[in-house]
Amino acid sequence: MTIRKKGINQKSGVLPERVRVQFQMLQDGLNIQFDNKNLLYQAFTHSSYVNEHRRKQFTDNERLEFLGDAVLELSVSKYLFEKFPQMSEGELTKLRASIVCEPSLVIFANELNFGQYVLLGKGEELTGGRERPALLADVFESFVGALYLDQGLDIVVAFLERIVFPKVEVGAFSHVIDFKSQLQEMVQQSNNGILNYEIVDEKGPAHNRTFVSRVLLNDNELGIGHGKSKKEAEQRAAQCAMSILKKQGQEGD
Template structure:
């Protein structure tokens, strides 16, 4: 006697063609194409939408958000660990926290227009849910989770290399990154001499000025930085100096 197993395939809600077309456009904009599009749809499905379509068996993005949070933290941790070898554990933790916090995730989501694609219930829509910071941050994490499941960690890292990591490079999180102290520590460890910073140029009108700073070690220029304030320019100069010193040491090894 042959026993037939019941199919484990679960019926899922079918999105309107107009909505599917919007997600096709999103994939083109991101240059990321999901193999399993249901993961993409789920990443943008809010619980309010599920509650209004109970009979269609949609799944909200809360589980993907849980996964995406962990994947994002791991990816950012690895990037910072490799990018800033002279940062202490405490400094790395503080910087990571500023990158993966809700305000930062909202910025990333808004730049990608993620709010436009969220599937919301009518009540949530009417109360401005599409612009709600917590919702946008959750959607960004859900997208990360969906991308990880669909295409593995390398694709997540490639995405972050385009969207998140460049902001770290240009000092968007400089308020928690003290490159001057790190550079000073590097120099002291090597007994290389005395650091000196100087502003070499100021550009633009008073209300929108850009400062150019350089850092010198025993009168030898190590790096140049630019910023909207003298402090920011000096931090950028210190960061570039650290990059230069690390590259020189790598060549010597």
């Protein structure tokens, strides 16, 4: 069976009804309905499944993975470019790499329970392929590629705004972002004064200490941050301060 959509020739075997029902449940849960269901099925089809069903003309997800990788990098790059205007090219590159690397993609895939939908060959299933990090990362990229082909870049970005970008907002990747340097640059641009950081509290036992830092602008407290180290606490305080300054700037416009 050959299905033509948006210039794509997609060969697919006929999946069992129970499998198609599972994929419908996945779409319902994501609030995304594919026009071309075969693209969705292909995104979750591992090469081992294709090898065991050669007569049914299934197509694996490797090409969609290739496309999804590029779409993901573009979407994340645009988001970071707009989100962090103070960041240098090197800092943006480092942050993007931490977001689209395999461990991060595995986290995204697991939160969506993508592993349970992957179509695997029996051998791959028996050896724990459904939980293999590389496989899960590939499936996430394949899904992004399939979604892009089916519904376009805006829908991909909307999907990432729900799954990926909020983690950046709450500081999940703050270990690769130098918020202190960004805050310093922001303050210098507006000539607002001098920044100072103070550790104001330490909590917990020695092996699991939490530090509390505050950042002062001209002796006025601007932000507070918590962290497992003094450095992390200061970075979180700077991140908080940046948010406050941006909000004040928007209110002043």
